[in-house]
Amino acid sequence: MDTLQYPLLALLFSAVISENVALYYFLGICPLISISSDLKASFNMGVAVSAVMLITTAANWAVYHLLLQPLALEYLQLLFFVSIIAATVQMLELFLDRFFPSMYEMFGIFLPLITVNCAILGVSLFAVLREYSLVQTLVFAAGSGMGWCLVICIIASLRRRIDFAAVPPHLGKTGITMLVAAVIALAFSGLGELMSGGL
Amino acid sequence: MQILLVILLVNAFVLILCALVAVSGHLLRQTGEADMKINQQEARKVACGQTLLPALAETGIYLPAACGGKGTCGRCEVKVASGGSSVTPMETILLAPERLQALARLACQVKVRQNIEVEVPAGLLVAKLFCARLTAARMVAEDIKTLEFSIEGDDELNFSPGQYVQVYYQMPWEKVMRAYSISSPASAKKTFSLDIQRVSGGIVSSYLHQLQPGDTTEVSGPFGDMFLHDDHIKSPIILVAGGVGLAPLRSMVEKLSEIGFPQPVWLFHGARSRKNLYCEEYFRELARQHAAFSYLPALSNPMLEEGWVGSRGMIHELLEKHEIEPVSAATAFVCGPGPMMQAVEKVLVAKGLPSDRILTDPFDFA
Numbered sequence: 001m002d003t004l005q006y007p008l009l010a011l012l013f014s015a016v017i018s019e020n021v022a023l024y025y026f027l028g029i030c031p032l033i034s035i036s037s038d039l040k041a042s043f044n045m046g047v048a049v050s051a052v053m054l055i056t057t058a059a060n061w062a063v064y065h066l067l068l069q070p071l072a073l074e075y076l077q078l079l080f081f082v083s084i085i086a087a088t089v090q091m092l093e094l095f096l097d098r099f100f101p102s103m104y105e106m107f108g109i110f111l112p113l114i115t116v117n118c119a120i121l122g123v124s125l126f127a128v129l130r131e132y133s134l135v136q137t138l139v140f141a142a143g144s145g146m147g148w149c150l151v152i153c154i155i156a157s158l159r160r161r162i163d164f165a166a167v168p169p170h171l172g173k174t175g176i177t178m179l180v181a182a183v184i185a186l187a188f189s190g191l192g193e194l195m196s197g198g199l
Numbered sequence: 200m201q202i203l204l205v206i207l208l209v210n211a212f213v214l215i216l217c218a219l220v221a222v223s224g225h226l227l228r229q230t231g232e233a234d235m236k237i238n239q240q241e242a243r244k245v246a247c248g249q250t251l252l253p254a255l256a257e258t259g260i261y262l263p264a265a266c267g268g269k270g271t272c273g274r275c276e277v278k279v280a281s282g283g284s285s286v287t288p289m290e291t292i293l294l295a296p297e298r299l300q301a302l303a304r305l306a307c308q309v310k311v312r313q314n315i316e317v318e319v320p321a322g323l324l325v326a327k328l329f330c331a332r333l334t335a336a337r338m339v340a341e342d343i344k345t346l347e348f349s350i351e352g353d354d355e356l357n358f359s360p361g362q363y364v365q366v367y368y369q370m371p372w373e374k375v376m377r378a379y380s381i382s383s384p385a386s387a388k389k390t391f392s393l394d395i396q397r398v399s400g401g402i403v404s405s406y407l408h409q410l411q412p413g414d415t416t417e418v419s420g421p422f423g424d425m426f427l428h429d430d431h432i433k434s435p436i437i438l439v440a441g442g443v444g445l446a447p448l449r450s451m452v453e454k455l456s457e458i459g460f461p462q463p464v465w466l467f468h469g470a471r472s473r474k475n476l477y478c479e480e481y482f483r484e485l486a487r488q489h490a491a492f493s494y495l496p497a498l499s500n501p502m503l504e505e506g507w508v509g510s511r512g513m514i515h516e517l518l519e520k521h522e523i524e525p526v527s528a529a530t531a532f533v534c535g536p537g538p539m540m541q542a543v544e545k546v547l548v549a550k551g552l553p554s555d556r557i558l559t560d561p562f563d564f565a
Contacts, residue, residue, distance in 0.1 A: 105310070108288040
């Protein structure tokens with residue numbers, strides 16, 4: 001599906017549903033499994049990841065198009081993108097620690113781990129690779145963040161029910177979570193196909 | 200020319216990001232002071248924004264934190280009666296729900312943000328901060344150095360064999376600490392020794408390995424629940440060490456040697472190769488002198504060793520094969536990497552030793 005041919009709404013929809021960063025590209029799976037045991041923490045983590053994703057994708061787009069491309073140094077993109085993501089997460093950590101201490105403590109070690117959330121780097125790289133404009137990049141980043149947040153919240157809601165279900169003992173918590181994610185991926189994919197037919 | 204441009208560009212970019220983070224840190228970091236009440240005594244002023252672990256250290260209370268305050272060892276448990284921050288994910292892993300309900304918290308995870316009331320168990324109030332001067336250092340095995348320290352001033356280190364100290368190292372941006380078991384006899388109060396294995400990328404172990412005689416370092420202690428008590432001496436003792444986990448058991452052997460091994464003592468020491476096995480000659484000589492002391496080393500990878508006629512394989516396999524009588528009355532002390540300790544515990548329980556008589560001290564946090 002060539003999203004460049006679609007209006008911004010279609011790009012947003014594909015980023016949230018049909019090409020969901022977690023379920024379609026399997027990015028950011030580690031925090032998806034580890035945090036999704038609690039709905040409130042999942043939502044907060046989803047918001048934090050979305051914020052970092054939006055800020056860093058925009059910053060990475062600017063650095064790529066205004067600095068690296070004019071100097072023909074595109075091959076440095078990974079180094080620059082990772083540095084920007086690390087610095088953004090560090091500043092977000094300081095911001096939450098100061099103004100939202102309870103959220104900061106709820107995330108604990110998982111907050112600095114956003115730095116190595118491959119979904120964030122993946123979205124930045126996709127935006128550059130697909131040659132999106134700044135507006136398209138912002139829509140794509142916002143959609144990807146919303147999509148990741150949506151998936152983690154859905155999984156967290158389902159895991160609350162799974163906790164009381166008779167899950168085969170050898171499947172464990174991670175195994176059943178992966179299966180649940182697979183079923184949601186099928187549903188998202190089906191909905192995407194259904195909608196793309198109409199768009 | 201382009202290489203120069205790349206170097207300049209990357210450095211300038213990283214510098215700008217670092218400056219941004221530093222400015223954010225300066226503007227956003229919580230400042231000011233809060234009142235901290237410890238064990239219902241008079242409140243003391245401490246700086247806000249830090250965790251309880253350094254805040255308590257400011258008031259002279261040094262808690263055990265074998266993991267260096269990362270919230271993974273769970274040893275700095277205190278009770279926060281009021282003013283504590285929210286429970287972190289690490290605490291929900293290490294502290295049972297009933298303990299959390301009883302207001303138990305890990306001091307390294309609680310941030311001082313407001314006036315706070317803390318209850319520190321009496322057993323944790325004995326540790327002190329010492330200034331230790333290195334008097335001698337020698338390589339005893341590949342990557343393992345035995346460092347001998349003397350304590351400056353009038354202070355004395357009153358520890359039991361098996362206990363450990365925490366060594367501090369001031370980095371430019373933070374002070375880090377690591378736990379190391381004392382390997383010297385407990386009878387010497389003004390001196391102690393540590394067996395330090397250099398860990399790849401390890402900050403404190405690298406720092407300790409490059410220390411020169413005459414250099415000083417900050418040490419707090421003693422800490423640890425795994426130590427040789429007078430009651431243990433009345434029954435047979437099984438000591439099982441993996442690698443540098445021998446350190447606390449060395450101190451125990453020294454104590455038992457001083458009193459002439461009144462009961463049978465077995466020392467099992469597992470190492471990868473002979474290069475990693477240390478104090479071998481000393482223990483062999485001790486075993487020759489004392490019939491009640493048995494020294495049983497095993498090499499897990501002896502292929503490259505010429506002339507090794509001792510046991511091969513993992514230490515728990517040797518323990519399984521070796522006959523220990525009477526095992527049910529014995530006390531076991533186990534120190535080493537986590538998986539090795541689990542395997543040893545399994546073997547000891549299978550041999551008939553009650554699990555409450557197996558005392559362990561993992562060194563995964565070193």
